[in-house]
């Protein structure tokens with residue numbers, strides 16, 4: 001049996017490579033100071049969905065909610081093997097907290113229609129809440145398996161999944177359709193394929209047409225480019241909130257009860273260190289020191 005999957009992916013600031021002030025005074029992220037990357041655990045979620053497709057067949061649809069620039073992660077997903085990508089972008093959703101974000105994503109997943117599995121990363125590296133996956137499942141009325149590390153078995157009605165925690169593993173079974181949040185230890189995401197990169201190099205949202213026209217002189221107008229892309233299934237659909245019947249009262253800053261008021265920087269400075277030799281004397285010296293410090 002073939003399974004259709006939806007993978008929710010987020011473009012996030014690369015928090016490991018900060019080039020300036022990471023946060024603005026109003027508590028929002030200064031995206032200009034941070035390069036944007038594919039949220040790492042979303043790559044694991046995509047890989048798990050692609051493995052289901054490799055084994056059983058079916059379609060993998062990737063969905064992101066974000067600014068037009070987030071089309072970059074959608075193209076990356078197409079290069080890695082996704083069949084379809086959708087960008088959900090709407091200024092009115094800016095500033096959404098997890099409650100509002102999960103509501104919009106739920107409306108979009110419902111619009112996508114027939115699916116057997118929804119995959120999310122466990123957590124995004126910017127907001128760091130790990131709430132969006134479970135909230136989307138609740139709003140869709142789906143059972144959820146969080147911390148998914150591997151799919152043990154999958155059949156027409158049921159999935160068996162191994163979950164991974166710092167203190168152990170757990171195997172659970174669940175009816176389909178269901179939502180999984182995937183951890184980093186699940187797999188090694190496949191790299192983009194050169195063949196797929198060549199095939200999808202022009203995949204774009206209409207907001208990117210101007211930049212393509214500057215680089216490719218065989219297209220004279222945006223209309224010509226649009227019809228070329230549409231014929232080859234390379235036009236990435238862009239949905240607004242209105243197109244997926246979002247209630248605008250429930251999104252953006254107005255629909256978000258959580259406000260980030262302040263972010264404190266914790267700077268871990270280097271402390272005094274000295275080397276202990278790996279000998280019985282060295283170990284004895286270390287133990288005595290720890291006892292003296294009341295650490296042991």
Ligand SMILES: Cc1cc2nc3c(=O)[nH]c(=O)nc-3n(C[C@H](O)[C@H](O)[C@H](O)COP(=O)(O)OP(=O)(O)OC[C@H]3O[C@@H](n4cnc5c(N)ncnc54)[C@H](O)[C@@H]3O)c2cc1C
Pocket residue numbers: 008009010028029039041042045063064065066096097098099101105119120121122123124125126127128129130131132133258260263
């Ligand atoms: C510093 C900081 C602190 C924040 N603190 C809070 C807070 O305490 N409470 C709160 O409600 N909001 C908070 N936010 C806002 C939060 O980042 C947004 O609500 C965000 O849209 C989703 O939350 P998250 O990043 O924590 O995602 P998580 O819940 O960590 O994401 C889990 C998974 O959900 C999916 N997902 C998440 N966002 C998207 C998306 N836009 N498109 C597609 N899939 C997605 C991905 O698969 C992702 O791996 C904070 C933001 C910042 C920058």
